Amino acid sequence: MNRKNLRIRMAVPEDAGTLLKIYEPYVKNTCITFEYQVPSVEEFTQRIRETLKKYPYLIAEQNGEILGYAYASPFKGRPAYDWAVETTVYLKVNVRGNGIGRQLYTALEDILRRQNITNANACITYPNPESIxxxxxxxxxxxxxxxxxxxxxxxxxxxxxxxxxLQEHSDKPEAVIPVGELHLQDMP
Structure with a gap:
């Protein structure tokens, strides 16, 4: 797969149906996600909206085809955890192993650094040697x-x-900047 034409952009709620099609086989056929039922498009749309209030939700697409997505979510709900996030990435099953996940995570981490996030955490079903x-x-x-x-x-x-x-832990960390307040024109 040629990654030269890969474009990474911020998701919009209207992407939910396509992203759900990527996620669905993971719910139905694997233990990678602990969800039992595939969410509705409406629920998935709401998840995207909620994430974008504070965190990046990125899409990788090539020639108009969405190949995968990555996003950050709160690590915990208490204010002292603001500088830590949980990261997630899902790709179409047939494009895994082509560097797309790496590009998504690299872009995600770059944005998180700009938001003043210090810790990225990933929760992974075990065993899962590919993800680990x-x-x-x-x-x-x-x-x-x-x-x-x-x-x-x-x-x-x-x-x-x-x-x-993702970066040094300051004795006086700067406040986390919601993703919508960043200027992301130079996103890869």
């Missing part, structure tokens, strides 16, 4: 392993948490 290997290549390290904490597909599943520091 991807995150390791992106500079994440395993910081936690939770045993049999999820149940899907007829069996108990572990999760690992991986973490990456």
């Amino acid at each position: 290997g991807f995150h390791e290549k992106m500079g994440y390290r395993t910081v936690g392993h939770f045993t049999k904490c999820g149940y899907k597909g007829g069996h108990w599943l572990d999760v690992v948490w991986m973490e990456k520091f």
Whole structure:
């Protein structure tokens, strides 16, 4: 796959139907996500809207075809956690392994740094050597392993948490800037 024409842009709520088609096989056929039911388009649209209030929700597309997406969400709901996020990436199954996830995560991390985010965290079903290997290549390290904490597909599943520091931890961190307040014209 030629990545030269790959364009990364911010999602809009109208992308929900297409993004849901990418997500659906992960819900139905894997334990990668712990959702049991595929969300409705309306629910997925609302998820995008909620995310964009504060965080980036990025899409990778080539020649008008959406190939994948990545976004950040709150790590926890308390104000002291504002500088930490959970990162997520999903690709069309047939385009995995072509560097698209790397480009999405790189763009996501760049925006998060501009927002003053310091910690990126990924929650990964275990075992999942593809995702763990991807995150390791992106500079994440395993910081936690939770045993049999999820149940899907007829069996108990572990999760690992991986973490990456996106920038230095200041003694007086600057406030997190909502993504809508950034000037993103120079987004890759």
